[in-house]
Amino acid sequence: MSSSTPSARLVIMGPQGAGKGTQAARLAETYxxxxxxxxxxxxxxxxxxxxxxxxxxEYTAKGDLVPDEVTNAMVRDRLAQDDVASGFILDGYPRxxxxxxxLDGILADLGVALDGVLELTADRAExxxxxRKRAEIEGREDDxxxxxxRRLDIYAEQTAPLADAYAARDLLIQVxxxxxxxxxxxxxxxxxxxxxxx
Ligand code: ADP
Numbered sequence: 001m002s003s004s005t006p007s008a009r010l011v012i013m014g015p016q017g018a019g020k021g022t023q024a025a026r027l028a029e030t031y032x033x034x035x036x037x038x039x040x041x042x043x044x045x046x047x048x049x050x051x052x053x054x055x056x057x058e059y060t061a062k063g064d065l066v067p068d069e070v071t072n073a074m075v076r077d078r079l080a081q082d083d084v085a086s087g088f089i090l091d092g093y094p095r096x097x098x099x100x101x102x103l104d105g106i107l108a109d110l111g112v113a114l115d116g117v118l119e120l121t122a123d124r125a126e127x128x129x130x131x132r133k134r135a136e137i138e139g140r141e142d143d144x145x146x147x148x149x150r151r152l153d154i155y156a157e158q159t160a161p162l163a164d165a166y167a168a169r170d171l172l173i174q175v176x177x178x179x180x181x182x183x184x185x186x187x188x189x190x191x192x193x194x195x196x197x198x
Pocket of ligand 1 (some may be wrong): 099
């Protein structure tokens, strides 16, 4: 770790369409850490026709969560790799209370802890509008109306409540996800830097 680059172990959360992936990539560059998107890893495996890909495809296509044991094992493997030694930004994990417990265990085993949990907020109308645009551009299998609605519902029921749990641990940084991409990155970095000792 160089003196200008602090370690940063981060989670980014927020509903579908809030801009998590975009901001995760920008923060990864800012702090020189890998962005780890569970959805991207699943999609790469589906595309590559791997065993993991075949296992998860039926869930991701419908917008359902992949079973925890599959997702947890994948994240544990990923966080054991050398490139996460000075940090990471997790996008798409944890997504339910059981995954929070699992992540705590993975990090405890590695002897590290989270530095912050970022939550991007946006209202449902804005999210739906962004998702429609993204569907046209990316053509993702789970960007059908049904799968989008399913994912937003699961987010509201299972993932959004995790923010309270992280707030109770004083890890939560909530940022408005509406605005210019750069402006939002600026808000995130302004909140994060003092916590990271930058
Ligand atoms: P989005 O946030 O737009 O739903 P992601 O790329 O984060 O998209 O995830 C795509 C799909 O991958 C999810 O709908 C789900 O099926 C699966 N997935 C990703 N992360 C997890 C997770 N932490 N637990 C279970 N399933 C997951």
